Every structure is written in C-alpha cells, then in structure tokens.
Amino acid sequence: MDTLLKDKIIAQGMDPDTVAEQISNFKDGFPYLKITGPATPQDGIQVLSNDQLKHFVETYPKKAASIEVVKFVPASGAASRMFKDLFSFLDGDGDLSKSAFVQKFIDKIEKFAFYDDLNAALKEKNTSIADCLDRNDYKEIVGTLLEDSGLGYGNLPKGLLKFHQYESEARTPAYEHLIEGSQYAVGKGKLVKIHFTVSPEHEEKFRKEIESIVPKLESKTGLKYEVTYSQQKKSTDTIAVSMDNEPFLEEDGSILFRPAGHGALLENLNDISADLIFIKNIDNVVPDRLKSDTKTYKMAIGGLLLEIQEKVFEALKEFSQEISDESLKKAKNVFTEVLGAKLPNEFENQPLMERANFLKGKLNRPIRVCGMVKNTGEPGGGPFWVLEKDGSQSLQILETAQIDLSDPESKKHFQAATHFNPVDLVCGTRNFKGEEFDLLKYRDMKTGFITEKSKSGRELKALELPGLWNGAMAGWNTLFVEVPLITFNPVKTVNDLLRDEHQ
Template structure:
C-alpha cells in the first residue's frame, strides 16, 4: 500500500524538512567540529543518519545470470587470441594491478583465540590434528625460531601436546604478532626460495601478467593507516630481491582509505553513537570507499584482486592464463567501443550503421534500452547509444557457486524496469520477500573479486569514476563497538553499487582460480600447499 506521504509531495517534503531540523539539533558545536575535521560536512552526516532511519532500499532482482544469459564462456581457440591481445597491450604499458590489502589478520585467527581463551584443546583428536597440521604452515620455521629465542623448544611442546604456548607465540605481539598484522604480511606459502607472504605472491603475479616491454610492473596496494609504515618497510626490503628474481622493475605505490569516506555510526534507536567520552563514532565505509583510491590512480587497464586470493607457484599458470583472457576480452571490447564512440561523435550515421552498433550493445555488452528508445529520432538514439557506450568498462570473472559466502551476478531491475548486470551481495536483497530470496538462492555463479577494468574513454581521458555510482546501493549492518551494539553504514561496494553504472561483462573462469584465505585453516587446503 502506498504511504500517505508518497501520495502527497507536500507531505513528503514537510516530513523531510522536519527530519532535517531534528537532525540539525542532534549535533553540538563539538560534534560539528569533529565532523568537519574528518573532511565531512554536517549535511553529509545528517544524510547518513536519515538513511539509517529510512532504511536501505533493496535491489530488485530479476533473475540470476547464467551461462548464455549474461555469462559468456571462452573457448580454447578464442582464449589463445585473447592472450595475444593481452600480451600486446601489457607490453605497451597499459596494465596496473590494484590490490585492496587493508584486511586485518585477526579475523583469520578467531578460532585460535577461542582455543587460547579456553586453555587449550580438550579433545584429544582435535589436539593431535592441530599439532600434526602445524608443520604444514609456511610460518612454522619462524615459529620455531621465535620460541627458541625465548628459551623454549617447539619439538618438546609438540611432544607434550602443549597448545597454548604455541598459539600465544603465533598471535602475541612479543611472538610472531600474527594477531596484530595485516593479512598482507602473513606468510601464506612455501616456495623453492623459502616462505612467501601474501603481498609477495601478488608481486610474483604482477610480474607474470602486468609487466610491460621494459619490465615495468605497476602495482598499487590500499592499506590501513596503522599498517602503512610496516608494509612500506617490508616492500623496501624485498623489492630488489623480486626485481632480480623476476627480471622486473616494480613500480609500487600505497594509499590509505580516506577519512572523509568513513560513515557515522548510530545506536539501536538510530541516534548518533558516541564513545564513553561523548565523541561521535565513525567507522570505515567498507570497500566501496576504495573507489576514491582507484579514481585517484593514473590507470588505464586495472586488474583488481583481493589480498588473500593467491596461490603458490604450482597453481599460478591457470590463474595467469585467465587473467590474460579477461584482459584480452576487455581489450577486444574496448577497441569496438572506442571505434563506435568515435563514429557516433562524428555524426551522419545511417539507420543501418546505428543498427550495427545497437546490436553490438545488446549482444556483446548485454545492454538494454528504455521502452521509448525505438520510437525516438535517429539523432536521439545516437545520443543515447553514445551515452551508454562512453562509460568505464569492467570484465568480471565469475566461478560456479559452491557455497562460498559473498556476492553473485544478477540481472537487476531499476525503477523504470530497465535491466542491467550487477554484482549483488546478500545484504542488498529484500529479506522480507520470499520471491527475491528464492532468486538469490537460485544463483549459479559467484563473484570471486576477479576484475579487469578499463577506466579511460575513447580519447584516452580518465573517467571520473564517482559519476557512475549508484548512491542508493548502501547497506546497513549491526556491529559492536567495545561490547556495545550499533548500526554501521557501508558505502556502495567497490564492485557492487560503486560500479553499478559501468558497462559490465561476465566471463566464467575455473574454480581453481579462486582460493581465498578467510581462516588460518584455509592455508591447509591443497591449493595452498606447494607440491
């Protein structure tokens, strides 16, 4: 049923004015100064609280993307041609790798913290398995060395089944400090040259698919402010080693999530959440805030991949092959898009020429046009087609859905009924609608965050990526802050709402290219154990 305020614009406007006046009274002069110090305006903070009170608008799923209905498959012969295209443009220096790397390792070890709090493993079988598996971790030798410096023998602890000193040494600041480090600096794998951290594995990958003809590899990491110095120092120590080993010149850069992308938190009554000293609490706006970092880069073709999705050398060939296939697919599309965009700006197209471009848009980019499109004049249709083509482009690898948590590809309807391809997270789905939940459960594919992005237009000008965001694709989550519950607001996710108005193409890639590490036990999976 339509609400009274929706039927009457005057009522709706009056309610909005009343809410604005109420929100303005919420903030003290101290609050306003705190807000502005973060680079936010009071109006932005009020708008965020208004979103909390009105709720996030769910997306409307039309159907899951499936093979031949939004998801393309690349054959072997076609793949070879795409690899050639990728190598050609990589050699020309167009490639850059963008790695969100601010994730803390503490979440990986939640089970180990629980065991430590419980005073060890009481179950004999669990204890035996833990002690047996310990030797499989890439950080085992480091653990042994740190214990030895403290006057303890790891072999003795293993023989006695004494779990707590081992866990404490792995996690504590006076040990390996893995409970305080970012994932980027954890040792993930063994290699012929020794153990490698997650960040080192990304350097190796970069040398294999973004290196140009002069050997230059451009890699950008987004990191948390607290770990920026440690990561910079680590990269300085290993840079020369990897340059010699992989015959490359690494152009490495870091950025942190900007404070002005943080969002205000509210309590369970939707009032501003305050710490024990009475100050407003702000929280990071989620990975969608990294759009600012991506937008600030001098990029052209940008690969995006999470810090924890890496494999040892034995599995890299498949990973690299499909990165090259995704890159080649984007380049092939770009060449057609750029040619058509230039032709549209020249003017003078015939109906047949425009029909060819429209067919490309529908067939190759899965684009749809509004109902009134067909009845519009030739010049108006040319304008609309150009507007749809002249956008950032992303080619997303998707894998078969095997139950991993995370988003997936869907056809989504906007308020006009037009369809678009989107990567959707479960929190964006209407939980009160059984039909929408049923569509969510019917997804056949999963988003492994395996993207290659074209961020320049047909004249090689950088797009302003902030112009292609769906600002309504926010999400609200219930969190805790030092034991107190609150609601947190996350900005449109980097590969969700932040790229909602990009041109999107989905390519199926093998499941073996997706190997995230969400818990420390994931490192025991065969994919992370070097053969």
C-alpha cells in the same frame, strides 16, 4: 540537524551534508534491487572456448606492452579474523579436545609455512615446538604465533603472513602478488605496477617486505617494478548511530565515525591513473605450481576488455562525428551484442536523437570484465540481471542483503543462480578520448549496507558504503566471464593454508 551537532561534525573534519544523508539512510534503510534473473552461461556469463583463450594469451601481452597496466590489491586490515578460533583457545583453559579446529592446527603444525619462524621464536624463549608438544603446552605455541612478544601474527595484515613454503624460501601473499604481476600485469616499458591499499600502522612493514623482494625479482625477470601504496581515506568514514538512529557519542562526547568497508576504496581506485586495472584480493594467491590457470584467465579477461573497449570507442567516435541511422545502428549493436546489455522495451519508439543520447550515455562509461566461478556454497556476491530506472537491464554483482527474499519472484531468481564473484576484475577507467572517468559518478549510493556492532558494551548501527565491486560500480558497463574454480583460493582461516592448493 542542530547547530551543536553540525559544529561537532565539522570539528571532526567531516561534511555535515554527507553525514545528514547517512543518518537518513539509517532511518529509511536501503531499497532492494529489482532482479529480473540470475546471470548464467546461457544469459549473461560468457564461457570462453579453447580457441578464444589461445587468442587472448597471444594477443593480450602485445597490447598490454603499449599501455599502462596496474594491479590493484586491497590489503588493508589485520588478519585477526583468520585466527578467531586460536584466540578463543588462548582465552580458554587450553583443553585441545574442546576445539577440533585447534586440534587440527596443532596436529598439522609442521605443514605451515611459518613453522620455522615459530620454532625460532620459541627457541628465543628457551623452548621449541617439539618441547611444547611433549608437555602438552599448546597455549605456548598459539600465544607465540599470535602475540607481539612472538611472531605477532594476530596483529599483522594477511599480506605479510607466510602462506607458502618453497624449497628455498617461504612467501607472503604480498610476495606472491608481485610474482603474479610479472605474469600478466606487464605494461608499457616492461613495467609491473602494483598498488596496495594498506592500513597506516602496516605501511612501513609492507614497504620493508616489498623492498626486500623487488631487487631479486627484477634481476630474475628482467622487468621493472613500481609498487605504490595508499590508505583508506579518513573522509570516507561513516557515522555510527545508536539503535534509535541518533549519532553515537563516545565517552568524551565526540561522534563515532567508522571505516566504511571496501566500498571506501573506490576513492583510492579513482586516484589510479592507468589504461587497465586488475583487482584481486590479497588472500587469493596460490603457489607457483598452480599459477598457470590464473595467468591464462587474467590475460583472457584483460584481452577481452581491450577488444570490447575498442568497439565501444569506435562507436562513440562515430557518434561524435555524426548522428545518423548508421552510427545509431552500430552503437545499438555494440550495446546489445558486444556488451550484451538489454534495452528498454520502448526504445525503438523514441525519436532518433533520444535513442542516440540514450546509447551515448550508456556507452560512455567505465567498463569492467569480472571473472565468475561456479557456485560451491562459498559466501560472496552473485551475478544478476537488474532492472534499471530507465527500463534497461544491466549486469550487477549483488550481495544477498540487496535482494528481497520475501518476494517469491526474487527468491526464485536468487535460488537459480549458478555462479558467484571471487573478486576477479579487470577495469577500463578511461574514456574514448583517453580522459579518466570520475568513478564516484558511477556508484549507486542507495546500495549501501547497515550492520549492527557494539562499542564499549553499547550496541550501535554502522553504515558501509556501496561495495567496491557491488554498488560502487553499479553504473559501469559489465561483462561476466566464467573462470575455473582453481583461480579462487581465499584464506579465511589459518587452517585454509592446509588445503592442497596452499601446500
């Protein structure tokens, strides 16, 4: 790297060594992961019985009441992608017959929770939804919804859009997450801790929304709420390059750095101090009538993690007192039976101390339990067994781009996958001594993603850090549990809000 480039990188507050590594990733690409099979209910995905569910629903709240619990909600970014079709309609000639999507949006307009707000915004312009429909002025409706002169939904984050209509109020996803928090994220001191990652330009609006909700929820539930916020760190941005892998220069000569995807939020997660952290996407919420399954399965995965963690901690404490055939046997049982992981073939041929050190290294890691739903063709990472460099096999959530589909064996495993990950996780990020793990040490930096974008009409390549629940957690101990499809109801487009689950 020449001195001029290095000086520019430093001047922009970035680390030249990190940037050099990123440029080499562009040049070399990322290796595919070696999968040995899909995780299925027969091999790697636990299916809980009714008795197990009942057990966790009874035991989890008692355990949670004595520990620190946090609900971590990635909520950064504008909802503009939700309205892609509406933006295209706005840029076009306003002919409704050209878009079945917009036709459906207009036909069902009264079904949206933002209907009253939209009508009020139109009345400020001396018109109404009914007037616009009478004169076929659909652009006026769409423009008032999306543009800042109206409701400004095109520039707001998903968390602040009205998703669900109730008799007496309409709720945003942020509001629904606060209610969910009171159902399964109640920790020590009857405290509900919720952390939102937000964009700088949206934080004030989030705070205003939350501050208007919390007092009435505290009064209704008798619980206390502690809501915190963080922003994706600028230092996690990655360099963009030209199609020839040279740094992409802006018109003013500065180097273009871009936000590095949800994997950058590992730093935000690393800053959270808690015994148990639930992670769930901002747009995956349902009205109250459908929340009971979510509550049950969140308690189940939280309770399962706490029980398994107790066994892991016990084995590690015994190791710290004495390494013997007995303590080794116990640790091996925890690794293979409790965590369900697979040892290298030559493990038993190693000397006692080598086997003990291997198991110590494997057990003393962050732990997560991930909900998995049956595959219905939705996009999302899938659960697979991955062959590690040390010969062991671990459970990982992989994106399609990480699997070599030109390899017949890998393709066969990929096609045999039965489940996918709806971003439904609970994490244990403290060790058996109660100290916090440095989560950055457990990510696999060779599992990033390269995408093609454009800026000012010029093509570029962008780099995403290993995904938060993909390579960013590659070194964690992982368990998969089947959860029902009703717990997964994302809103990718505005018309998803018309589905029965959101009505």
